[in-house]
Amino acid sequence: MDIAKTYLPKQAEDKWYKYWLEHNFFRSVPDEREPYTIVIPPPNVTGVLHMGHMLNNTIQDVLIRRARMKGKNACWVPGTDHASIATEAKVVAMLKERGINKKDLSRDEFLAYALEWKDKYGGIILEQLKKLGASCDWERTKFTMDEDMSESVIDYFVHLHKKGWIYRGVRMVNWDPQGKTAVSDEEVIRKEVNQKLYYIKYEVVSTNVQKETNHVANPTEYLTIATTRPETIMADAAICINPNDERYTHLHGRQVYIPLINRMIPVILDEYVTMDFGTGCLKVTPAHDLNDYELGQKHKLQIIDILNDDATLNEKAQILIGEDRFIARKKIAVLLEEAGALDKMEDYTSQIGFSERTNAAIEPKLSMQWFCKMKELAGPALDYVLNGEVKLIPEKFINTYRHWMENVRDWNISRQLWWGQQIPAYYLPNGEFVVAKTKEEALVEAQAIDPKFTLSDLTQEEDVLDTWFSSGLWPISVFDGVRNPDNAEINYYYPTNDLVTAPEILFFWVARMIMSGYELRGQKPFNNVYLTGIVRDKLGRKMSKSLGNSPDPLDLIDQYGADGVRVGMLLCSPAGNDLMFDEKYCKQGSGFANKIWNAFKLIKGWQVDPNLVSNNQVAINWFESRFNQALIDIESDFAQYRLSEALMATYKLVWDDFCAWYLEMIKPVYQQGVEKQSIDEPTYRATIAFFENILKVLHPFMPFLTEELWHDELFGQREDLDCCIVAQLPTNGKVNTQLKTELEVIQQIITQVRNIRSSKGLSPNMALPLAVKVTSKIDYEKKYWPIIKQLGNISQLTEVNGAVNGANNFIIGTDEFFITLNLNVDVAAEIERFEKEEDYLIGFLRSVQAKLSNERFIANAKSEIVENELKKKADAEARLEMVRANLRGLRDE
RNA sequence: GGGAGUUUAGCUCAGCUGGUUCAGAGCAUCUGCCUUACAAGCAGAGGGUCACUGGUUCGAACCCAGUAACUCCCA
Numbered sequence: 001m002d003i004a005k006t007y008l009p010k011q012a013e014d015k016w017y018k019y020w021l022e023h024n025f026f027r028s029v030p031d032e033r034e035p036y037t038i039v040i041p042p043p044n045v046t047g048v049l050h051m052g053h054m055l056n057n058t059i060q061d062v063l064i065r066r067a068r069m070k071g072k073n074a075c076w077v078p079g080t081d082h083a084s085i086a087t088e089a090k091v092v093a094m095l096k097e098r099g100i101n102k103k104d105l106s107r108d109e110f111l112a113y114a115l116e117w118k119d120k121y122g123g124i125i126l127e128q129l130k131k132l133g134a135s136c137d138w139e140r141t142k143f144t145m146d147e148d149m150s151e152s153v154i155d156y157f158v159h160l161h162k163k164g165w166i167y168r169g170v171r172m173v174n175w176d177p178q179g180k181t182a183v184s185d186e187e188v189i190r191k192e193v194n195q196k197l198y199y200i201k202y203e204v205v206s207t208n209v210q211k212e213t214n215h216v217a218n219p220t221e222y223l224t225i226a227t228t229r230p231e232t233i234m235a236d237a238a239i240c241i242n243p244n245d246e247r248y249t250h251l252h253g254r255q256v257y258i259p260l261i262n263r264m265i266p267v268i269l270d271e272y273v274t275m276d277f278g279t280g281c282l283k284v285t286p287a288h289d290l291n292d293y294e295l296g297q298k299h300k301l302q303i304i305d306i307l308n309d310d311a312t313l314n315e316k317a318q319i320l321i322g323e324d325r326f327i328a329r330k331k332i333a334v335l336l337e338e339a340g341a342l343d344k345m346e347d348y349t350s351q352i353g354f355s356e357r358t359n360a361a362i363e364p365k366l367s368m369q370w371f372c373k374m375k376e377l378a379g380p381a382l383d384y385v386l387n388g389e390v391k392l393i394p395e396k397f398i399n400t401y402r403h404w405m406e407n408v409r410d411w412n413i414s415r416q417l418w419w420g421q422q423i424p425a426y427y428l429p430n431g432e433f434v435v436a437k438t439k440e441e442a443l444v445e446a447q448a449i450d451p452k453f454t455l456s457d458l459t460q461e462e463d464v465l466d467t468w469f470s471s472g473l474w475p476i477s478v479f480d481g482v483r484n485p486d487n488a489e490i491n492y493y494y495p496t497n498d499l500v501t502a503p504e505i506l507f508f509w510v511a512r513m514i515m516s517g518y519e520l521r522g523q524k525p526f527n528n529v530y531l532t533g534i535v536r537d538k539l540g541r542k543m544s545k546s547l548g549n550s551p552d553p554l555d556l557i558d559q560y561g562a563d564g565v566r567v568g569m570l571l572c573s574p575a576g577n578d579l580m581f582d583e584k585y586c587k588q589g590s591g592f593a594n595k596i597w598n599a600f601k602l603i604k605g606w607q608v609d610p611n612l613v614s615n616n617q618v619a620i621n622w623f624e625s626r627f628n629q630a631l632i633d634i635e636s637d638f639a640q641y642r643l644s645e646a647l648m649a650t651y652k653l654v655w656d657d658f659c660a661w662y663l664e665m666i667k668p669v670y671q672q673g674v675e676k677q678s679i680d681e682p683t684y685r686a687t688i689a690f691f692e693n694i695l696k697v698l699h700p701f702m703p704f705l706t707e708e709l710w711h712d713e714l715f716g717q718r719e720d721l722d723c724c725i726v727a728q729l730p731t732n733g734k735v736n737t738q739l740k741t742e743l744e745v746i747q748q749i750i751t752q753v754r755n756i757r758s759s760k761g762l763s764p765n766m767a768l769p770l771a772v773k774v775t776s777k778i779d780y781e782k783k784y785w786p787i788i789k790q791l792g793n794i795s796q797l798t799e800v801n802g803a804v805n806g807a808n809n810f811i812i813g814t815d816e817f818f819i820t821l822n823l824n825v826d827v828a829a830e831i832e833r834f835e836k837e838e839d840y841l842i843g844f845l846r847s848v849q850a851k852l853s854n855e856r857f858i859a860n861a862k863s864e865i866v867e868n869e870l871k872k873k874a875d876a877e878a879r880l881e882m883v884r885a886n887l888r889g890l891r892d893e
Numbered sequence: 894g895g896g897a898g899u900u901u902a903g904c905u906c907a908g909c910u911g912g913u914u915c916a917g918a919g920c921a922u923c924u925g926c927c928u929u930a931c932a933a934g935c936a937g938a939g940g941g942u943c944a945c946u947g948g949u950u951c952g953a954a955c956c957c958a959g960u961a962a963c964u965c966c967c968a
Contacts, residue, residue, distance in 0.1 A: 003930095005930090005931080006931080006933070396897080396898065397897095399896085399897060399898090400896085400897065400898090400965090400966065403896065403897080403966085403967080404966085404967085407967085503965090503966095504965095504966090534965095538904080538905090540963095540964090571905085571919075571920090572905060572906085577899085577906085578964085578965095579905080580904080580905060582904085582905085582920095584904095584920070584921085585905085585919095585920085587933080588919080588920065588933095590933075591933045591934095592933095593933095594931065594933055594934095595930095595931065595933080595934085597930090597931080598930040598931035598933095598934085599930065599931080600930085601930045601931075602930035602931080603930085604930085605929095605930070642907090644905095644906080644907095645906095645907070645918095648907090648918070648919065651919080652918085652919090659930090659931085660935090663930085667930090670929055672929085677929095751936090751937085754936060754937070755936090755937065755938095757936090757937095758924090758925065758926090758936065758937055758938095759937085761925085763926095763928085764926080764928055764935095764936075765928065840914075843914070844913090844914055847914065848913085848914090850951095851912090851951075851952080854951050854952090855951085856950095856951040856952095857912095857951040857952075858951085859951080860950090860951060860952090861912070861951075861952085862912080865912050865913095868912085868913065869912090869913080871913095872913060872914095
């Protein structure tokens with residue numbers, strides 16, 4: 001068989017993903033094993049994969065695969081949410097293209113179109129996740145509007161209503177005039193916008209007395225206000241000035257006319273007004289501004305709403321009826337100008353809210369909405385996090401979480417849409433309403449009020465529930481734990497283990513899951529919340545469609561292989577910090593895959609010769625020990641969710657320890673004309689065992705490559721179900737610290753020898769003799785000779801008692817090494833080198849001595865630190881003596 | 894305006910309870926090598942006033958205070 005020169009990911013990826021599916025490796029059903037559960041943060045059903053998903057799902061897959069390989073019953077539940085606003089907007093747009101107006105459709109007709117649309121385009125994202133290698137239990141795929149999921153939502157609503165935590169109320173909401181729905185504060189994106197500040201003159205109403213006595217002498221009086229929204233003056237209820245503002249004392253108790261419509265409104269006093277902003281006169285428009293609304297409540301002002309749901313002006317505006325708010329703004333400026341009421345215009349920038357879903361400018365609007373009380377729910381949800389039952393990783397998010405939970409406001413859960421769960425509230429002819437799971441049950445409730453009511457008297461609330469209201473139940477509802485709280489699945493899988501999500505939805509998703517978990521089950525929904533950062537480009541900009549700075553994830557997979565991209569994502573993703581994504585990380589990932597592939601190729605080229613005797617036992621023991629150490633480190637990294645460090649530890653284990661050192665130590669010397677290189681049996685067996693273990697450790701990060709190699713005949717015959725994906729991770733054995741330290745010395749010798757070769761311009765092929773003056777206990781001659789010989793290309797090793805004349809030398813630890821070259825030693829350069837070292841050692845000793853002669857150091861420092869200082873001193877002195885001996889020798893020449 | 898976070902090599906980040914002359918990793922850079930697994934490679938090298946200013950301490954990248962810059966959240 002001819003092995004490709006580089007790793008080719010494509011075939012391997014398709015082949016093994018299919019194989020895993022066919023053999024049900026992703027499937028989880030409750031059994032006697034310990035469960036390990038992750039529920040996916042459901043992406044929008046209409047969404048497509050972006051870099052944020054790539055990161056998020058790579059992390060989840062690494063965690064789930066690792067759990068599987070640790071013998072846990074690993075269950076990763078996939079799914080999507082219905083994203084009511086975004087999806088409805090898309091469906092409306094699609095209908096428009098077909099010439100259909102939503103207004104002309106019944107609710108059921110519209111939902112039929114929406115479902116059709118969802119079936120056609122929905123769930124693409126889940127297919128994309130498969131390309132990444134996501135090992136979700138696809139049989140469990142859920143959608144927040146599945147029948148059982150919707151029923152759970154309705155049940156929860158009824159439950160909360162029974163507790164008295166759901167109510168209706170008029171509130172100022174963030175109105176999206178395009179989506180024609182309220183959106184939550186969190187769904188509003190604030191942006192700086194250049195606007196105009198209009199200075200408008202209001203005529204002050206003269207008093208009767210003044211009118212009669214001074215009619216002619218007293219000219220008309222005006223006050224001027226500054227506003228960015230002149231089109232709302234018709235909704236003004238008052239003008240407000242600061243009572244301390246001396247400029248306007250004469251206006252106290254007066255009234256003014258609104259220009260153009262000449263409606264009379266009072267001048268009111270409130271310290272809320274900033275005197276040095278604009279003119280110090282504030283127009284108060286309670287229906288169209290949150291702060292004005294509150295001011296209006298305080299001063300019992302009239303509320304005049306002049307806007308329709310689509311932000312056109314209604315008949316209450318009296319003028320410009322039917323015009324859009326922005327067009328009205330331009331037109332009214334002209335009208336004011338003509339009426340002489342426009343004093344001036346200034347440029348002004350301010351923050352304006354835009355709908356995250358439709359990008360329309362948010363209009364503050366008073367409307368009747370459904371609310372869920374948050375105080376009672378937030379308390380326990382905060383406690384879970386504060387007492388550490390739910391761990392946030394990294395911990396820095398606890399502060400933010402607490403701040404939000406302590407200042408939580410009631411949650412507006414209604415949306416003026418059709419795509420979603422219709423609120424199960426039924427209005428009665430008398431204006432009251434009842435809440436029940438079904439219309440029939442609602443009738444029973446209604447008849448308790450008045451037995452004469454019939455089904456036809458009940459009208460269901462038109463609004464649907466916020467999507468977060470469904471996804472807030474996700475960890476419970478995917479296991480049917482709302483409807484059947486005691487079923488086997490929920491009891492087995494809940495609470496789930498880890499949740500991987502973005503910090504920006506900590507509140508409206510994570511917090512709400514914790515709330516519902518407590519409320520419905522008295523249990524947290526997950527143990528750990530791993531918060532990933534935002535994927536930015538290498539310039540630190542958020543990746544966005546409009547900037548076009550986001551690579552297409554599938555293109556990346558195409559180019560670098562899924563394994564390469566997974567490694568690339570993880571290499572640059574410290575927990576909780578934003579990551580500056582750069583394609584070069586994917587390149588590094590695919591380079592790593594190639595390195596592993598080539599190590600495999602090397603081993604494949606060997607063949608056991610039973611007659612050969614192994615002299616690699618030290619190398620084998622060393623790597624085994626090194627491997628065990630790496631397992632410990634990697635486990636510790638995972639325990640702390642330091643995934644990129646766990647990956648880097650694995651990367652170095654493979655590249656440095658295994659490839660660069662171990663394989664080079666044991667690699668048979670090439671024999672020409674032989675198809676397969678001969679190797680002794682113990683080394684061959686050990687190496688293959690190491691390689692198989694390495695594949696296991698790598699698997700969570702690079703599932704495809706490892707599975708591909710796992711099935712090679714190199715490892716013998718495999719049963720159908722003997723796959724890397726379900727192999728059990730090796731358990732760590734002993735770490736031999738003496739071997740480790742000694743080999744570090746050997747590595748330094750090799751490096752020095754290479755250095756000398758390289759600095760003298762000698763070929764690596766030229767074998768050199770090495771002499772050593774040993775004072776340590778290291779057995780160079782017997783124990784390490786095979787390694788030194790092979791890696792250093794040393795012809796012979798001799799022990800000497802004194803310096804070797806004319807040799808190049810170096811010191812490692814307390815042992816001195818000599819290489820005799822048939823070249824003149826550059827005495828001056830050598831002297832310089834040793835003088836440099838001497839200086840360093842003198843400085844070092846001085847700093848150590850300074851500590852040791854400091855009484856306060858001796859008195860205060862821990863004894864092991866003092867001892868360590870003494871040892872440092874002794875070592876440095878011994879070394880300094882050697883260096884000086886060398887210098888003496890050199891200077892004598 | 895209120896709150897939180899960040900600042901260590903050209904880039905992305907480690908650095909635990911203050912204690913090795915402690916400043917580290919990967920990438921990038923430079924030099925030399927097409928050495929029969931890998932040029933997507935090998936061997937070697939350079940690179941930092943740990944943002945700044947003070948303080949605490951025998952000892953500070955680490956603790957404290959202040960300053961600056963950047964980021965995020967809320968109003």
